[in-house]
């Protein structure tokens with residue numbers, strides 16, 4: 001699988017996901033502003049990938065700084081963080097990635113660390129976060145694999161795969177892990193209008209792994225569920241509130257209601273960096289509104305009458321009552337989520353179950 005993003009001596013290299021599946025091209029971001037643009041324009045997308053990209057944006061901004069004194073560098077760090085934080089509002093991983101590097105910077109400054117040592121440390125941290133994200137995906141896979149049918153069809157919405165992470169995937173990582181453990185799984189991938197992450201990205205990456213995949217229009221799941229052709233649903237997340245409400249790609253809420261109606265398990269797979277304990281419930285999660293042209297145009301061609309009104313929220317919120325389980329690298333969360341999330345948050349590393 002080709003890397004979603006990669007730290008190179010010359011900058012951060014991003015697979016351009018706006019060009020997939022027809023072109024595999026890369027964008028090299030050589031400064032933090034270019035990393036911000038890559039995130040805003042969804043050249044890289046997916047909550048965990050956005051988080052690590054933001055960390056790398058912080059690191060490259062600090063590493064490339066010409067500041068010779070800490071006060072000047074500290075001012076620059078604040079601007080770098082602000083620039084990256086303004087790219088996209090919903091995926092809490094973005095703010096987690098920024099804060100991981102910012103807090104390390106503050107800690108190093110407090111220890112009178114030299115600027116060269118600070119630069120080396122923040123770059124090393126960002127690169128470790130990349131590796132840790134892949135490891136977290138593998139752990140989510142190991143925790144969640146047994147929840148999926150031994151044989152059957154699993155529906156997914158949007159792309160929560162290797163392309164939404166640093167590799168292996170969250171929701172698609174659980175599917176990969178189940179298949180690696182002998183499950184015979186076919187995937188139904190919702191196309192996921194308007195950005196088509198399912199039709200373009202999920203189909204592309206699963207076909208590369210020879211995982212049987214069928215692309216569905218976003219209006220097909222209901223009748224397929226009624227026909228008994230879907231045995232489970234698994235999706236990613238961009239932010240999970242303290243009560244277990246889940247913000248994810250627009251359309252997820254409708255799929256969750258359909259799953260509930262048809263007694264089909266609805267799983268969410270997300271690394272712990274997607275949990276937002278500071279947000280009490282889903283109504284408080286900021287929902288990104290994206291450009292109308294993502295809806296009005298396809299391949300640059302206008303599809304709607306000029307001047308028609310357009311709605312384009314990039315996410316919706318699924319109330320926790322529709323969520324069968326939340327699979328994290330620390331383990332599997334079940335209802336009541338406000339209690340299970342709080343309990344898992346207080347577990348020490350040694351108490352966590354690694355598989």
Ligand SMILES: CSC[C@H]1O[C@H](OP(=O)(O)O)[C@H](O)[C@@H]1O
Pocket residue numbers: 045046047048157158159160161164165170171197235236237238248249250314
């Ligand atoms: C592994 S979480 C991926 C998550 O991010 C996607 O949003 P976007 O493509 O706009 O970044 C979508 O909500 C996925 O479920």
